[in-house]
Amino acid sequence: MNDIHIFNLYAMATHFEARIAGEEKTYAAQTAQAAFALADDLESRLSRFRANSDIARIARLMPGEQARVSEPAFACLETAKKMEMATRGAFSVCASALQSQAAPPQWTLLKEQFSVRCDSGKLEMDLGAIGKGFALDRMAEALREWSCPAFLLVAGGSSVLAGDAPAGTAGWSCGLGDDQSPVHYWLKNCSLSGSGLAVKGRHIFDPRTGKPARRENRAWALTDTAAESDALSTACMVLDEAEISEVIAVEKTWLVFLEDNGTARHLGRRALPARA
Amino acid sequence: MVNSSITRREFIGATAAAGAGLMLAPGAKVFGQTKSANGKLNVALIGFGAEGRVLMESLLVIPGIQVVAIVDIWPYARTYGQRYLKAMGHEVKAYENYQDLLAGEKDLQAVVVATPDFWHAPITNACLKAGLHVYCEKMMSNTIEGARSMVQTMRQTGKLLQIGHQRRSNPRYIFALNHVIHGGKLCGRLTAVNGQWNRAVSEDLGWPKHSEMTPAQLAKYGYKDMHQFRNWRWYKGMGGGPLSDLGAHQIDVFNWWLGRPAESVMAGGGLDYYKPPQFAKRDWYDNAMVIYEYPMPLGVVRAFYQVQTTTSAGGGYYEYFMGDDGALKMSEDPRITALYREARAPSWDEWVRKNYIRAAAAPPAPADAEKVDVRETAQLAKYDMNVSFNEYIHQPHLENFFNAIRGQAKLTCPGDEAFRSEYVIHKANEAIPAQKRIAITSQEVEA
Numbered sequence: 238m239n240d241i242h243i244f245n246l247y248a249m250a251t252h253f254e255a256r257i258a259g260e261e262k263t264y265a266a267q268t269a270q271a272a273f274a275l276a277d278d279l280e281s282r283l284s285r286f287r288a289n290s291d292i293a294r295i296a297r298l299m300p301g302e303q304a305r306v307s308e309p310a311f312a313c314l315e316t317a318k319k320m321e322m323a324t325r326g327a328f329s330v331c332a333s334a335l336q337s338q339a340a341p342p343q344w345t346l347l348k349e350q351f352s353v354r355c356d357s358g359k360l361e362m363d364l365g366a367i368g369k370g371f372a373l374d375r376m377a378e379a380l381r382e383w384s385c386p387a388f389l390l391v392a393g394g395s396s397v398l399a400g401d402a403p404a405g406t407a408g409w410s411c412g413l414g415d416d417q418s419p420v421h422y423w424l425k426n427c428s429l430s431g432s433g434l435a436v437k438g439r440h441i442f443d444p445r446t447g448k449p450a451r452r453e454n455r456a457w458a459l460t461d462t463a464a465e466s467d468a469l470s471t472a473c474m475v476l477d478e479a480e481i482s483e484v485i486a487v488e489k490t491w492l493v494f495l496e497d498n499g500t501a502r503h504l505g506r507r508a509l510p511a512r513a
Numbered sequence: 514m515v516n517s518s519i520t521r522r523e524f525i526g527a528t529a530a531a532g533a534g535l536m537l538a539p540g541a542k543v544f545g546q547t548k549s550a551n552g553k554l555n556v557a558l559i560g561f562g563a564e565g566r567v568l569m570e571s572l573l574v575i576p577g578i579q580v581v582a583i584v585d586i587w588p589y590a591r592t593y594g595q596r597y598l599k600a601m602g603h604e605v606k607a608y609e610n611y612q613d614l615l616a617g618e619k620d621l622q623a624v625v626v627a628t629p630d631f632w633h634a635p636i637t638n639a640c641l642k643a644g645l646h647v648y649c650e651k652m653m654s655n656t657i658e659g660a661r662s663m664v665q666t667m668r669q670t671g672k673l674l675q676i677g678h679q680r681r682s683n684p685r686y687i688f689a690l691n692h693v694i695h696g697g698k699l700c701g702r703l704t705a706v707n708g709q710w711n712r713a714v715s716e717d718l719g720w721p722k723h724s725e726m727t728p729a730q731l732a733k734y735g736y737k738d739m740h741q742f743r744n745w746r747w748y749k750g751m752g753g754g755p756l757s758d759l760g761a762h763q764i765d766v767f768n769w770w771l772g773r774p775a776e777s778v779m780a781g782g783g784l785d786y787y788k789p790p791q792f793a794k795r796d797w798y799d800n801a802m803v804i805y806e807y808p809m810p811l812g813v814v815r816a817f818y819q820v821q822t823t824t825s826a827g828g829g830y831y832e833y834f835m836g837d838d839g840a841l842k843m844s845e846d847p848r849i850t851a852l853y854r855e856a857r858a859p860s861w862d863e864w865v866r867k868n869y870i871r872a873a874a875a876p877p878a879p880a881d882a883e884k885v886d887v888r889e890t891a892q893l894a895k896y897d898m899n900v901s902f903n904e905y906i907h908q909p910h911l912e913n914f915f916n917a918i919r920g921q922a923k924l925t926c927p928g929d930e931a932f933r934s935e936y937v938i939h940k941a942n943e944a945i946p947a948q949k950r951i952a953i954t955s956q957e958v959e960a
Contacts, residue, residue, distance in 0.1 A: 263719075264722075267720075270715060270718070286848070308597065308601050351573075384721065
């Protein structure tokens with residue numbers, strides 16, 4: 238059995254956890270600290286509640302204005318834009334803006350200037366459904382940089398990002414749903430995120446209509462990166478099953494699980510991980 | 514961009530007023546040769562550690578600034594910096610040390626120094642003498658003598674030296690000082706100040722396995738090993754510990770807002786927590802409590818400062834200015850900032866009408882003058898300041914530096930002004946082992 242060291246951080250209104258296998262404890266702790274420092278840094282750039290963050294600065298733009306943002310913020314928004322297009326608008330970082338604006342605000346990324354331009358409305362972005370996943374992806378880069386490839390990163394219990402498997406194992410055993418879930422898979426070098434209404438109630442809005450999510454049961458997404466799985470699982474809460482099938486048909490690395498009568502059905506072309 | 518409720522003219526006026534008490538060093542000039550051939554200010558960042566990276570983000574968004582080089586003795590940091598900047602569309606040169614930078618860059622106007630403290634004075638002095646304007650992070654130096662030499666070089670060369678107490682250029686701080694403390698005198702007679710920055714326990718800083726520098730490389734720059742290089746803040750001869758790392762910013766606000774340095778200091782503290790075998794041996798105090806005394810025209814103001822190693826749940830970081838009419842809890846973080854009015858204070862309605870402040874939670878007005886409901890003691894009336902700015906935290910201070918180079922502004926924290934704060938912070942670190950009140954004369958705080 239591997240020694241697995243577990244470290245914790247509270248940031249982005251979320252409990253982050255880093256599990257590191259196959260490494261001496263002090264070095265693992267310093268590595269986790271470096272990864273957590275990244276998460277803290279990302280919060281200062283991505284939180285809409287931080288007055289001088291990139292997201293807060295973007296929110297003050299008037300139509301036609303643009304603001305240069307940091308590299309991480311731009312990269313996160315690039316992924317957000319990609320996921321918005323891939324999910325046909327079912328995921329949007331401006332989903333909650335429809336609670337206060339008549340039409341969804343429009344924005345453009347200007348790669349040459351590393352800037353965000355406000356095209357219309359007020360860019361009230363909430364990166365809650367992608368920022369934590371993005372943070373996990375960046376933390377994973379740091380762990381690999383520090384030569385700690387066997388890790389599991391957890392954000393708030395709703396997103397995990399698995400690195401290499403601990404030595405001698407098939408991966409990290411991750412379950413779908415509550416503690417003691419009967420459905421566990423061995424995960425390595427992939428991310429699993431879940432969305433649902435059980436913990437936070439009806440907090441997910443359909444960016445296309447502004448109305449609360451239709452899905453009553455949980456949805457999970459398994460992808461290569463945590464930013465994608467975070468956004469895709471959220472989108473699955475507002476898409477019906479036929480729409481989900483269409484969305485994930487174009488991306489062979491995506492797999493979706495839908496909760497159904499106490500079990501989880503899967504959709505998509507990605508091979509199922511081995512059952513743990 | 515400043516909050517629209519305060520006009521730009523008012524803000525500029527506020528900035529000028531705040532800077533009025535600060536003077537350029539005697540003999541300081543703004544030279545005509547303040548631009549590069551491309552019309553921009555060419556800037557190098559010396560020290561690409563955690564603080565350097567924060568400053569870089571601001572440098573990249575300030576118009577008219579071209580970052581042309583980064584400097585760091587650690588190859589890992591240089592590689593990271595070049596890679597990061599390339600991803601942002603900037604090709605920059607990377608140098609191991611400032612001597613190589615000065616030899617290699619011939620069209621440079623300014624440097625930003627964010628190295629460990631004990632390198633600030635040698636680097637700043639060399640760059641000023643090379644004809645460059647310098648923005649240097651606080652502390653100015655790990656020694657009073659080092660800091661004094663920087664001011665002297667600033668005066669000798671006539672070049673600008675801005676010290677990185679970024680609150681001095683923060684529009685919220687300038688607004689609070691000009692309109693809340695001075696203009697409206699909303700706090701009345703100030704009697705006490707309380708500042709703090711407490712932190713949770715953290716590990717020693719490590720480094721990726723493959724990134725270690727050789728003993729010879731480390732020794733060349735004054736470090737005995739990688740641990741000391743990464744954790745220099747905790748070692749005497751290199752940094753000043755938490756009191757200078759964190760306290761310097763806030764104690765500088767004490768001096769700035771009270772308009773003078775303290776006349777005495779006493780302090781308690783120690784190296785209580787970070788001890789072997791759990792942690793590598795350190796030098797500096799991990800807990801400190803300091804009391805400064807400021808003789809003011811209406812009476813003494815005592816200012817307490819604490820920096821502790823225990824918990825991150827200590828209420829955040831702030832400077833709390835308390836008077837007989839009101840209290841302003843000021844912080845770089847607007848979420849922590851709060852302004853309270855005492856029941857005895859004159860009405861603040863005028864300031865609300867002027868849109869300088871807004872009521873956040875007012876006590877309920879009595880519905881009937883002949884009746885009263887008896888319940889818990891009412892909360893003090895709470896107000897917010899109606900000002901914000903749409904920039905990174907360090908950006909206004911860097912902008913002030915660059916505008917001063919262009920002859921469009923006065924520095925908000927020139928070296929000689931910063932030295933006064935520097936001095937009393939060093940004295941706090943002295944007061945802990947001395948275990949006695951240390952008097953500070955008005956002469957000794959001058960560089």
